[in-house]
Amino acid sequence: xxxxxxxxxxxxxxxxxxxxxxxxxxxxxxxxxxxxxxxxxxxxxxxxxxxxxxxxxxxxxxxxxxxxxxxxxxxxxxxxxxxxxxxxxxxxxxxxxxxxxxxxxxxxxxxxxxxxxxxxxxxxxxxxxxxxxxxxxxxxxxxxxxxxxxxxxxxxxxxxxxxxxxxxxxxxxxxxxxxxxxxxxxxxxxxxxxxxxxxxxxxxxxxxxxxxxxxxxxxxxxxxxxxxxxxxxxxxxxxxxxxxxxxxxxxxxxxxxxxxxxxxxxxxxxxxxxxxxxxxxxxxxxxxxxxxxxxxxxxxxxxxxxxxxxxxxxxxxxxxxxxxxxxxxxxxxxxxxx
Numbered sequence: 001x002x003x004x005x006x007x008x009x010x011x012x013x014x015x016x017x018x019x020x021x022x023x024x025x026x027x028x029x030x031x032x033x034x035x036x037x038x039x040x041x042x043x044x045x046x047x048x049x050x051x052x053x054x055x056x057x058x059x060x061x062x063x064x065x066x067x068x069x070x071x072x073x074x075x076x077x078x079x080x081x082x083x084x085x086x087x088x089x090x091x092x093x094x095x096x097x098x099x100x101x102x103x104x105x106x107x108x109x110x111x112x113x114x115x116x117x118x119x120x121x122x123x124x125x126x127x128x129x130x131x132x133x134x135x136x137x138x139x140x141x142x143x144x145x146x147x148x149x150x151x152x153x154x155x156x157x158x159x160x161x162x163x164x165x166x167x168x169x170x171x172x173x174x175x176x177x178x179x180x181x182x183x184x185x186x187x188x189x190x191x192x193x194x195x196x197x198x199x200x201x202x203x204x205x206x207x208x209x210x211x212x213x214x215x216x217x218x219x220x221x222x223x224x225x226x227x228x229x230x231x232x233x234x235x236x237x238x239x240x241x242x243x244x245x246x247x248x249x250x251x252x253x254x255x256x257x258x259x260x261x262x263x264x265x266x267x268x269x270x271x272x273x274x275x276x277x278x279x280x281x282x283x284x285x286x287x288x289x290x291x292x293x294x295x296x297x298x299x300x301x302x303x304x305x306x307x308x309x310x311x312x313x314x315x316x317x318x319x320x321x322x323x324x325x326x327x328x329x330x331x332x333x334x335x336x337x338x
Contacts, residue, residue, distance in 0.1 A: 028250055029186045033145045035153040040128040040146035041234050043103070043136045045074020049125035049154050050081055051104050059109040062305040066106050066137070073136035075105040079116030080124050083161040087121050092168045092194050093158050094320065096124040097151070097180055099173025100202075100237055103129070103139040107172050110308045111316075118317065118324075121162055125154050131234040140174060143236040144247065148182035155183070155192055166194040168320055172307050173273065174237060176265075177201025177280070182251060184258050195262040197319050199312065200271055200303050203256060204279035205243035243279065256282050263287040264319045266312060270335055273303035290315055296330035305336060 033039050045053045055076035059065040069075055080096065087093055094115060098107040104124040115122045127150045128142030129135060140147060155167055169180045176198025183189040184196070230236045240247040257263050263282055269291060271277035281289045292299050292312055301309040311328050318325035 029145050029149075029182075033143075033149050035149050035156070035187055038127075038146045038149035038153070040142045040150055041131060041134075043074060043126040043129050043139060044134075045136055046104075046126035048157070049127050049150065051076045051124070051126055056105050056109055058113045060308060062106075062308050065109045065308070068109075069103050069106045069137040070135075072105075074103075074126060077104050077108050077112040077124050079112035079114070080104075080108070080122045082116075082121065083157075085121035085162065087162055087164055088119050090323065091120055091321065092166050093121045093123060093162045093164050094168045094170060095151075095155060095158060096122060097169060097171030097175030098124070098126070098140045099171070099175045100140055100241065101130070101138045102172065102175075103137045106137060107175070107307050111170070111313065114313065115317075118321075120320070123154075123158050125151070127151075128234060128237075132232055140179070141237055142234045144174065144178055144182055144240050145186070147237070148179055149187055151179065151183045152187040152189065155189070159192065166192055168195045168197070169193055170197045170199070170316060170320070171201065172199045173303065174202055174241060177203040178237075178241060178248065178251060181256065184261060185251065190258040190261060193261050195264065195320070197264045197266070197316055198280070199266045199316065200268060200274055200277075200306055201265060201280050202241045202274050203265070203282055204252070205241050205245060205248050206273060206279060207243045207275045255284060257284050257287055265289045266292060266306075266315055266319075268292050268299075268301050268303070268306060270300050271303045288319075290319075295328055296333075298330065298332045300333055300335035302335060309333060 051074045053072050053074040056068050058078050096108045098104050103126045108124050112122055126139050128147045129139040130141045171180050180196050184193055226239050230239055265280055265282055267280040269277055274280050296311045299311050306312050314328045
């Protein structure tokens with residue numbers, strides 16, 4: 001069942017992307033999208049973005065996490081969203097950001113309890129799920145501007161409850177690249193983010209075997225088609241993440257980083273979503289790019305399952321708290337997307 005669903009979602013995603021062109025995007029953030037009125041789709045089981053269904057177990061693999069999320073939309077991620085938590089000295093609240101077609105539980109059921117056990121205040125959210133039909137577990141699919149504006153509201157809630165002045169962001173795919181960087185660039189995040197750690201982020205988008213070069217020249221009819229289909233399904237983030245899209249050109253114009261914010265990228269050479277995998281990297285001074293195979297050569301983690309890789313987790317934990325860093329214990333991890 002899960003494999004059929006993922007195959008269907010991949011077909012929808014591919015068809016939306018293939019019908020469209022990367023030039024389908026906005027000329028900067030629309031004025032009517034604000035943190036107070038982000039304009040996206042709320043997830044019914046996550047009021048104010050907070051997963052509020054049954055608390056799920058800590059998972060060690062991606063596939064079971066997907067199955068649980070599908071059965072329990074808005075499942076709580078263990079170890080997260082304790083709004084009475086106060087950060088211990090030397091730490092910031094950590095906000096975990098899901099990637100495209102993922103909800104919080106699918107992405108972070110491995111990280112949440114481990115970060116809490118490490119003494120961190122950890123938070124995550126669900127927003128902008130796929131519609132027609134509404135599938136809450138297939139989340140973070142809508143317009144990136146809307147999700148970034150919502151994220152500004154969510155981060156403010158975290159800062160107010162913890163008394164902190166800044167947060168650390170850890171995100172996967174879109175959630176580690178275009179989404180938080182849009183928040184930082186357009187919605188005040190440059191003053192509220194200490195460190196952005198992106199796990200296989202789609203910073204420069206993804207290629208479809210070079211086909212995006214053709215699609216970028218396909219003209220207005222294709223733009224109209226993709227705009228209609230993507231908006232109907234609330235999947236506008238898909239064409240926005242196509243390599244060479246207007247959205248990414250505008251986001252990356254003037255540099256991919258902001259003064260005062262630390263950036264760490266964790267990439268894998270076996271990325272099966274971001275093509276080429278080097279599109280994840282931030283080639284700018286001050287940004288730290290870590291390729292997981294340079295740390296553990298036998299780690300063949302792919303894009304979708306990398307948030308369930310213990311070695312990648314330790315790399316992220318070390319980046320969050322370098323003063324508490326411990327050696328990464330390398331083991332063999334065969335290639336698998338699940």
